[in-house]
Amino acid sequence: MAGMARREFLKYVAALGAGLLIGGGIGYALRKPEVQIIKEEKPTEVGEKLKEKIKIGHIAIFSGPLSTYGELQRRGSLLAAEEINKAGGIMGSKVEIVYRDSAGKPDEAVKQVRSLVEREGCDFIIGIDSSGVVLAVAEVMPEVNKLLFVTHAATHRLTEESIYKKGIKEVFRITVPVYQDGTLAAFIAAQLPATRWACVHPDYEYGYSSWELFQKTLSKLRPDVEFVAEAWARVGTTDFTPLISSIMEKKPNGVHTVEWGVDLFTFVRQARESGLFNAVKYGGGYAWINPMGYSIDAMETLATEYPEGCWVSGRYVWMYPDTELNRKFVKAHIERWGHYPAYSGEASYTAVYLIKKIIEITKSLDIDEHIKTLENAAVYSPAGVRFIRKEDHQAVYEVPYGQIKHDPKYPIPVLTNLKTLPAQEYYRHPPFEEMPPYKDLYEKVLQKV
Amino acid sequence: METAAIAVQAMLGMSMGMLYWIVSSGLTFTFGVTRVLNFAHGAFYMFGAYFTLSIFELTQNYIVSLLTAAAIVALIGAVSERVLISRIYGLPVPFQLVLTFGLVLIFDDLVRIFWGTVPKMIPPQFVGSFNIFGRSLPIFALYFIITGIVIALVIYLLLSKTDWGMEIRALTTDRETAMSSGLNPSFLYVTSFMFGSFLAGLGGGLYLPISSASPAMGEHIIIYAFIVTVIGGLGSIKGAFISALIIGMVESLGAFFIPWMTIALPYIALAFVLILRPEGIFGEK
Secondary structure, X not given: OHHHHHHHHHHHHHHOOOOOOEEEXXXXXXXXXXXXXXXXXXXXXXXXXXXXXXXXXXXXXXXXOOOXXXXXXXXXXXXXXXXXXXXXXXXXXXXXEEEEEOOOOHHHHHHHHHHHHXXXXXXXXXXXXXXXXXXXXXXXXXXXXXXXXXXXXXXXHHHHHHHHHOOOOOEEEOOOOOHHHHHHHHHHHHOOOOOEEEEEEEOOHXXXXXXXXXXXXXXXXXXXXXXXXXXXXXXXXXXXXXXXHXXXXXXXXXXXXXXXXXXXXXXXXXXXXXXXXXXXXXXXXEOEEEOOOOXXXXXHHHHHXXXXXXXXXXXXXXXXXXXXXXXXXXXXXXXXXXXXXXHHHHHHHHHHHXXXXXXXXXXXXXXXXXXXHHOOOEEEEOXXXXXXXXXXXXXXXXXXXXXXXXXXXXXOOEEEEEEOOOHHHHOOOOOOOOOOOOHHHHHHHHHHO | OHHHHHHHHHHHHHHHHHHXXXXXXXXXXXXXXXXXXXXXXXXHHHHHHHHHHHXXXXXXXXXXXXXXXXXXXXXXXXXXXXXXXXXHOOOOHHHHHHHHHHHHHHHHHHHHHHHOOOOEOOOOOOOOEEEEOOEEEEHHHHHHHHHHHHHHHHHHHHHHHOHHHHHHHHHHHOHHHHHHOOOOHHHHHHHHHHHHHHHXXXXXXXXXXXXXXXXXXXXXXXXXXXXXXXXXXXXXHHHHHHHHHHHHHHHHHHHHHOHHHHHHHHHHHHHHHHHHOOOOOOOOO
């Protein structure tokens, strides 16, 4: 059985100890996973240095209303670079990270990519926050002939269209795509008593694709549910109350919202005052699903104002999985920065270590070698084992949802009642024609949740 | 049923419009007097929120924090006007854009340095809601409506009942005659800039308890303030009040009837006005 093989595999990988490990030829998707080769981590002989310095360009949003997100990523990549340099660098070369601001604008990010490669001599690019930006940046990666590791932007169009259909091989996404926000959210929703769902989403690509995946998946899982109302908020909405009251008019008893950042804070606060939480209350909490609710900025700022019992997730939550590597990462992050790691911070940390590992394995800076090594590899990282799918260069790994709990032992709310599915059961699969749940998994999936 | 829902939407739209009004009143007021379109107005709004936050952390008194913060922002406005903006009066418009936009960048980064990039909140100050036509209307919506009207009255009284207001009116109606009859324009420029900045700071502080203070938060509101100001007629206080209400209502009722179009509506309204009456509802030709 697929699940068993996978669990054994996880144990095997975990036994190999800390650090990132890359194995080739991992099965994925609905095929039975087959573990083929796992390379044990050996100390790399320091031969001739490939370069004096390995330079990584990190592009994120460092200005404007969303500048927190650049900072959260920087904490991860800088921590990794510091750790690596302290331990002798990459085959003797120091790592240097050059940070650049995309300002959240596609043309600006493209300009920064060129400048990082041509003027700074960067060997790799990591980062990129938003959907629109990542689609534009992906287009220029073949031209500059460097690898891009995406650590935040989540649109499925990147992996399904730019990489899979158009064949852009230079881009890998090592963070979770909107399947987390739309599809897995629907699996969680299917377990709740709510039958009348409404949404409040940001009015751009991410909001629309999450809501589409959510509706399609949930209506398959639960033919009895209705989608009764939609509200679309511009980024930077100052007042959500007209949106809240217009959806409440349709008497929803469940809410799906992918609001994030400052808009999420405004929305949660105003939803409390407008009585929206009361409308979606059920015996076990709130039928309130907010995929980005467990983002660290939200937990630090909203804290106890976010009602206990709401279902939230992130693209990584620090308490999952409970592995030595993850505990070590969380501890190091708190010691270095005084904050719990954010999802994009974990992804940035992993990206830098991944770069180290592929250079050590291939002993070169040849990107064709790197691509070959990465495709179908399994990467042991704080967020768990990421399978890098060959077809779409998407790292496949699962992240749980959980219910918010205010525990005075922790400076930020924690999650209880963690629920997830094996990633291959909620990620869409090449050729990306059908929506989950996949027919043959349908029964099994429902039993498992 | 439907009518009650629409009435509640309209009230929420009014409350939303009032925030736009408070911020754009300062913008249009300053423009009317100095003829400088101040992009940094949004940054003053952001300062208002952050100062209210920090003073609140010290005093735990919201009203005191709000007013002190707005006064500090007024001082920052005065200094900016005297040191920088006064140098570009009468120069071509691009100078205004470059200078005031430069201020936005500097102020945004100052906020990031002093308060960090993660948004900050104070506890909600107006908790709970009214039940009206079987629907809930948050108390803070009412507080925005009342504050907006009070500010409109104060501006009206200042302009019509005080010497300062009379001089301001004289300056904006006929600049040359006013100056030749011995008015001190520098004094009027700096005080009107202070007043405009005070209103921006007040807007930020009023907004803080229903949301948060975050770097560059002014970027979102300033676009709306410009839309409101242009629809109302640049420099027209009355125009700003009316058009802020229109924008708030259009957005709120739009969310009810055509949710998928909500974000386009203010721009559609703007396009309409620009086509039919390019100088704005109360603007001068």
